[in-house]
Every structure is written in C-alpha cells, then in structure tokens.
Amino acid sequence: MxxxxxxxxxxxxxxxxxxxxxxxxxxxxxxxxxxxxxxxxxxxxxxxxxxxxxxxxxxxxxxxxxxxxxxxxxxxxxxxxxxxxxxxxxxxxxxxxxxxxxxxxxxxxxxxxxARKPLGGSIEVAMAPDSNINRATRSDTLGTVIGAFTLDDDARAKSGVGLDLQGQGYLRVGIEPGADLLVRASTDATLYREPGFNDISVAVQAGPQYTWGGNQLAFSAGPSRRWYGGSLFSTAVGGGISWQRSVGKRGQVRLDGNVAHVRNRRNALQTADDFTLSANVDRAFTARSGGGIQVFGFREAARDRGYSLAMGGSSAYLFRELGRTTIVGTVAYSHLEADARLFLYPRRRVEDRYSASIAATLRALHLGRFAPLVRFKWERNRSSIEIYDYRRFVAEFGVTSAF
Missing domain, CATH: 1.25.40 (Serine Threonine Protein Phosphatase 5, Tetratricopeptide repeat)
Incomplete structure (x- = not known):
C-alpha cells in the first residue's frame, strides 16, 4: 500500500x-x-x-x-x-x-x-447564563433577632451571563522507578460584566506520587488564594493524601483526605481549619458506559462556633457514549449543620442542598484537541437562614479539551 x-x-x-x-x-x-x-x-x-x-x-x-x-x-x-x-x-x-x-x-x-508525559495540562472555556450568580436569596428581607432587615440588590439573587474559565497544568519529574514528584497549578474563574461578582481561585500543589501493582499513592501540599469582587477574599495552605486502587477488571476505588488552614480576609471570625474525607468508586458497565458514586465528610472549625460546621453528602454519576457524543449525568445531596447560632440570626444554620447536572461533549465537531461542551446545572439549597436559601440554574456553552 x-x-x-x-x-x-x-x-x-x-x-x-x-x-x-x-x-x-x-x-x-x-x-x-x-x-x-x-x-x-x-x-x-x-x-x-x-x-x-x-x-x-x-x-x-x-x-x-x-x-x-x-x-x-x-x-x-x-x-x-x-x-x-x-x-x-x-x-x-x-x-x-x-x-x-x-x-x-x-x-x-x-x-x-x-511512562507519563512530564509536562501537560487542560483548559475549559464556557459562556454561562446563570439565574443566581451570587447564590443569594430571592427574599426582600432578612429576619434577625432584632427585627427584619431590608436587603439591598447586591444581597439578593441576581442573574447574569458569565465567562467560566478552568485550567490546570502539571510538571512531573521522575525520582526513581515507580516514584515521581508531581507539581500542579490550577485556576477557576467566573467573570461577569459587573466586576463585583467576579470569583477567581488559584492553587499550587506539589508532592511525591508512588505507583506499584494496581495501587497509586500521592501526597500533596501547597497554597491557594481566592479573590471575590476584585479583592482578596481568602488565603489557604494545606495538604492531602490520596490512595487509588483497581478493583477487579472494571472498577477503581479512591480514598482522599485533606486538611487546610483557611484565612478569611474579610471576616477574621470565619478563619478556620478545614478537614475533608472522601471515598469514590468508579466502574465501567460496558465499553461505552459507566458510572460511579462518592461519599464525603467535611468539618470546618472556625474561630467563632457560629461559623463552625459539619457537612456530609454523596453524589453519583453515569456516562454514556452515543456515537460521537459523550453524555454525563450527575446528582448530589449534602446536609450541613453549624455548631451554634450566630447572634444575629434567630436559628442555627441547618441546610439541605440538592443538585443535578447533565453535560454533552460533542466530539464530532472537534477542532484539534478541543470539542464543544453543553452543560446544564440545577441547585437548590434549603436553609434555616434566609440569606443562604437559594435556587440556581446554569447553562454553559463552551469548549473543553477533547482528551
């Protein structure tokens, strides 16, 4: 030939x-x-x-x-x-x-x-019409122990169209067979015409990663920063450990533990130590479908007991390849409880959060390594405190790395 x-x-x-x-x-x-x-x-x-x-x-x-x-x-x-x-x-x-x-x-x-690539990364860019860009209540007033306050426009739910940017890059340096030093940098930004709602996060982590048999064990630590409305909102430093193992021929289990000290730059009473544990199980059902479940627990120990909280929840996802389109559906639930009532509010903060999303990656329309992405998200947070009670719907249209 x-x-x-x-x-x-x-x-x-x-x-x-x-x-x-x-x-x-x-x-x-x-x-x-x-x-x-x-x-x-x-x-x-x-x-x-x-x-x-x-x-x-x-x-x-x-x-x-x-x-x-x-x-x-x-x-x-x-x-x-x-x-x-x-x-x-x-x-x-x-x-x-x-x-x-x-x-x-x-x-x-x-x-x-x-045998891994020493340097790489990925990026996702999307336009995101959002019914509630600040995850705020639709109520006009806020009940407190000293009476009802009237909320201004910025404290209530606002809709808008944002530009959602996500990216990550990594550098991998071989230490010895089965061991690498992995350095990762990531950013997540949502930008709006009104800069007061811009939300930008940047994080860097580094640590060794070990692989043997069907196991992978990774350690990481590093700083992160978050800006909201154009000014620094919080800084954090923390670390974690992750263990991953193949289960049979089709499955994989992963356990993660993380701890971080988060300094809130706008309210010192919210400065806290955060602890997270999670377990994930993923499984391929057929050559074109699969799914997984996750359970997690989160603890935030803040300087003020009213801001300290515990949260737990679970999520599940399914994916299916239909021709040159990959469909992914996700549902999640979490329950949150604060340690104590804040002085201003009549009740202790207790919440139930529900969310669902469906996304489609349209590989038939790819340009190089990128493919169009369509994703719809729904959130409902039921809270005992009005200001945290909200509904949200987001539609995202953009491109993502196809592989």
Missing part, C-alpha cells in the same frame, strides 16, 4: 496524506484500518500523541468494541499524562470482553502507566 511504503521510508507527509484520503472511503472497514494505521504512525513515529488519540477516538465512535483500538487510546492518554482517562479506557476495554492474548496486553499497559 502507498501509505505503508511511504511510512517505511520515512516519508511521513506522503503517508499521512494517503491515510487521510482512505479515511474518506465509503467502506467502514477501510476507513477504520486507515485511521488505525494513521494513529500508530502519529504516535510511534511522530510522537503526536494528542492527534493519535483523536484518530483512535474516531474509530471507537463507530466501533466501540474494538479492544485493540481502545488499548491504544489508553496508551495515548497515559503518554499525555491523563492517567485517570487512561485507566477509564482500560476498564472499558475489559468490560467489553477481551481474548486472553489481549488480556496480557492490558496487564502490560496497566503496569506501563508510569
């Missing part, structure tokens, strides 16, 4: 042109074979792992049971540094059922996940 001969002699431009021409063939098998060979060339000869991942993903959109292709996609995810996505693809491959020879390849890839 012209493409294969061109690749053998190192003429990758001609080989790529020939393979791409064959991907337009009417015969699905011809298209599939051309994409697979193109993906291998992009990965093994040109080291263009992101482009190779796109080709393998396109094959799986048409043939989700193609186990070898899914394993190659897992390999690309690992080379790109997307370890969670790589393990997800391995679980999906095993859920589809594998012959014994391929099972051995899966075990090889599982052990080879240590």
């Amino acid at each position: 012209l493409a294969g001969k061109a690749r053998d002699r190192g003429d990758f431009v001609t080989a790529q042109a020939a393979y791409r021409a064959l991907t337009e063939d009417r015969d699905l098998e011809v298209r599939t074979e051309a994409r697979f060979r193109l993906g291998l060339m992009l990965a093994d000869d040109l080291k263009r792992y992101g482009d190779a991942a796109l080709e393998f993903r396109r094959i799986l959109d048409d043939k989700p049971g193609a186990a070898r292709v899914r394993l190659e996609l897992a390999r690309m995810q690992a080379m790109l540094g997307n370890m969670g996505a790589a393990r997800k693809e391995l679980r999906a491959a095993q859920a589809a059922g594998l012959p014994s020879a391929v099972e051995q390849l899966v075990r090889f890839y599982s052990r080879a996940l240590n």
